[in-house]
Amino acid sequence: MQILVLTIFPAMFDPLWSHGIVRRAIEQGIISAAAMDIRGFAPDRHHVTDDRPYGGGSGMVMKPEPLAAAIRAARQAAPGARTLLLSPQGRILTQAAAAELAALPGIILVCGRYEGVDDRLCTELIDDELSIGDYVLSGGEPAAWVVIDAVTRLIPGALGSEASAASDSFSDGRLEHAHFTRPPVFEGQGVPAVLLSGHHRNIDRWRRESALLRTLAHRPDLFQGRPPTEEEAQLLRSWQEKLAALLGSRPQ
Ligand code: 9D3
Secondary structure: OEEEEEEOOHHHHHHHHOOHHHHHHHHOOOOEEEEEEHHHHOOOOOOOOEEOOOOOOOOOEEOHHHHHHHHHHHHHHOOOOEEEEEEEEEEEOOHHHHHHHHOOOEEEEEEOOOOOEOHHHHHHHOOEEEEOOOOOOOOOHHHHHHHHHHHHOOOOOOOOOOOOHHHOOOOOOOOOOOOOOOOOOEOOEOOOHHHHOOOHHHHHHHHHHHHHHHHHHHOOOHHHHOOOOHHHHHHHHHHHHHHHHHHHOOOO
């Protein structure tokens, strides 16, 4: 997959290209990735990329001409790529959306700054708008980091042999089970005995139970996307009985 980022702060992507999964994917040729400076496409002597909003008001708007020239250059360099604008108005990135992007031959990520991008640019040259959630960022760059990380790890080969994206949290609609490593006692807290037993069927069962409990406690909304399995329903009923017994034994 070819990844091109259009930004007025290309150096913000250097640490992304040079660490972790993204770095390894670049080294292995699984992705190619580069940040292009929008300012380089501004025709005037001072490479201005923003201007005052028509109708007045505070803040600045990204001028359409430099962005249009940058997008056209990126499309030439990445044929078949989808052009995505990172913007608070976009549809929110989910694991399913990341998986769709990971199947494309390329993505061009356009990072907005200031109050936003001239709307005519969006209708003309943007295929899709993407947000990473309902909170305010100062620009599209941190959102582009998130998209690149989530997408890269879904490309076959990027994670290496030891792990598979398919077994990750969210792809099966549950949070992951709790994890433990040495020492066996940390600040007075032990480790669930089953994990030290070497009994792999019991360990797998404990992990599914731990995943269910964590999902119920922290992300009950995930049950909307995937209703309980028969095994989960059994566990939930056994907890229901334990809770009823606890509540039934309360002093009046
Ligand atoms: C102070 C200006 N805002 C009014 C509340 C509007 C606004 C303009 C530009 C808010 C944020 C931004 C910059 N944000 C992004 O470019 C952005 C973003 C985000 O803020 N949240 C989640 N996902 C994304 S993707 C791009």
